[in-house]
Amino acid sequence: MKVMHIHFGKEGGAERFFVNLVNALSDRGVEQRMLIRPDRSWKKDVESCGTVYEGIFRRISLSRFVLSARMRGILKEFQPDVIMTWQLRASRFMPNYNKARRISRLGDYPEHLGYYTNSQTLVCITPDIAAKVREFGWTGGVEVIANFTRSTPSAPISRDALQTPENAFVVMAMGRFVKRKGFDVIIRAMAKVENTHLWLLGDGPERENLEALTDQLGLRDRVRFAGWQTNAYPYLAAADAFAITSLHEPLGNVCLEGWGAGKPTISSRAEGPSWVMTDGEDAVMTDCGDVDGLAKAIMRLRDDPALREHLKNGGWRTLRERFSEEAITNAYLRLFETGSSAP
Numbered sequence: 001m002k003v004m005h006i007h008f009g010k011e012g013g014a015e016r017f018f019v020n021l022v023n024a025l026s027d028r029g030v031e032q033r034m035l036i037r038p039d040r041s042w043k044k045d046v047e048s049c050g051t052v053y054e055g056i057f058r059r060i061s062l063s064r065f066v067l068s069a070r071m072r073g074i075l076k077e078f079q080p081d082v083i084m085t086w087q088l089r090a091s092r093f094m095p096n097y098n099k100a101r102r103i104s105r106l107g108d109y110p111e112h113l114g115y116y117t118n119s120q121t122l123v124c125i126t127p128d129i130a131a132k133v134r135e136f137g138w139t140g141g142v143e144v145i146a147n148f149t150r151s152t153p154s155a156p157i158s159r160d161a162l163q164t165p166e167n168a169f170v171v172m173a174m175g176r177f178v179k180r181k182g183f184d185v186i187i188r189a190m191a192k193v194e195n196t197h198l199w200l201l202g203d204g205p206e207r208e209n210l211e212a213l214t215d216q217l218g219l220r221d222r223v224r225f226a227g228w229q230t231n232a233y234p235y236l237a238a239a240d241a242f243a244i245t246s247l248h249e250p251l252g253n254v255c256l257e258g259w260g261a262g263k264p265t266i267s268s269r270a271e272g273p274s275w276v277m278t279d280g281e282d283a284v285m286t287d288c289g290d291v292d293g294l295a296k297a298i299m300r301l302r303d304d305p306a307l308r309e310h311l312k313n314g315g316w317r318t319l320r321e322r323f324s325e326e327a328i329t330n331a332y333l334r335l336f337e338t339g340s341s342a343p
Contacts, residue, residue: 001336004080004100005034006090008056011041011203011228012176013253014107018086019045020150020253024329026050030336033078035071041230071095082336085119094118101339106133108250113138121339123332125251126275143341146276147253148328149319151260154231156238162224168197169302171266172239174232175246175254177204182245182268184213185289191217192295196302201235203228236261241301241308246270247288256323259315264308266297276323282314 003025009015019042022032032050036043043052053074055067075083075097084103085091091104096118104119106129113136116122121141124130130144159166175181183200187210190198200210200223207225214223229235236242242258244267249255251272258265265283267273268290279285284300284307286293301308331341 001029001082001333002031002078002080003033003082003084003336004075004078005032005084005086006093007034007036007086008089008093009087010037014087015040015042017107017147017253018042020148020325021329021332022046022049023150024148024325025332028329028333030333033074033080035074041228045230067093068095075100088115091115091119101336103335110136112136116140121335123335123341126272128271128275129250141339143331143335145328145331145335145341146323147251147256148323148325149253149256149260150325151233151257154233154237154261157234159238162199162226164197164199164224169195169241170197170199170239171241171243171298171301172199172201172235172263173243173245174201174229174235174257177202177206177210179206180246180248181206182247182289183210185247185268185291185294186243186245187213187217187219187223188291189294189298190219190223192292193298193302196222196298198223199226199235199239200224201226201229201232232257233261236263239263241266241298243294243298244268244270244273245294246273249273251276256319259319262312262316264301264311265315266294266301268294276318278314278318282311282318284311 007018026049035053038054080100082101085094086105092115094102102120104116105123107125109129109132122133123143123145125146127144130142133142173186214220242263242265244254246268249270249272255273255276267277267283267285268288269285270288277283284297286297335341
């Protein structure tokens with residue numbers, strides 16, 4: 001089996017899952033090649049899995065013609081069985097290559113289907129996204145295949161690195177700093193919670209606003225901005241709880257990261273978490289944007305070790321039963337081989 005991946009994403013959960021799946025497929029003997037943007041921090045994490053090409057695709061630039069010619073040469077030499085595109089920009093670049101199954105992965109709700117003209121099958125990470133695709137009139141193949149996390153035991157970072165007391169209760173959240181992720185909600189919640197510290201891992205256009213809000217609320221001594229981290233697990237290992245505060249979240253890999261690290265999780269009731277998580281069993285769930293509700297959830301976890309242990313065990317169970325690496329990788333292999341992910 002030979003798979004050609006096209007991924008023009010930057011840094012985020014989609015990229016973490018790309019790394020996870022490419023490595024899982026490599027472990028199963030799949031021959032792979034990858035076309036990605038130049039200078040990605042995660043390139044080193046996939047180089048052992050196959051040849052990596054770097055290029056930039058811009059619709060209004062002559063570079064797209066150069067890249068298209070380059071892709072034709074790669075396809076002629078590699079002759080893949082499958083071409084898989086990741087995210088919108090890559091899907092616009094999907095070649096009309098009839099010798100391979102042409103699959104596009106949707107990690108978010110599409111605004112329209114114009115980007116998928118050359119795709120035969122759309123992989124949707126939640127049933128809601130699949131329903132939206134059908135609502136738009138898509139007549140090609142549709143498969144629902146979720147994400148998995150490839151967590152590995154990690155030694156915790158020293159809390160001294162983030163100027164955090166050893167005896168503090170630490171909540172961690174991570175992702176791209178954009179408004180839809182709701183990081184301002186958890187910063188505001190922290191103003192209502194004493195004796196608790198917050199670590200924020202990530203970067204993005206809202207960082208300056210988030211830091212200004214932290215200063216405005218007088219929280220600089222308890223809120224730490226750790227920047228973008230390719231490997232977040234040492235930070236998770238040193239934290240006490242994990243929080244997802246998204247106002248809109250189809251099914252980011254972030255939904256599974258806390259469980260993979262064995263951390264009790266608090267989550268907003270965004271679309272993806274609401275499908276994945278069960279309140280009181282594997283997460284404490286709050287309404288999107290509810291500052292008071294989030295503050296109360298943080299205090300519940302801080303003050304109830306038994307609840308933390310219960311949620312930790314529930315998270316492991318959900319990962320094992322619904323989102324294991326083996327099950328998700330098998331679904332992709334079936335799709336690559338037969339055109340269907342159904343067993």
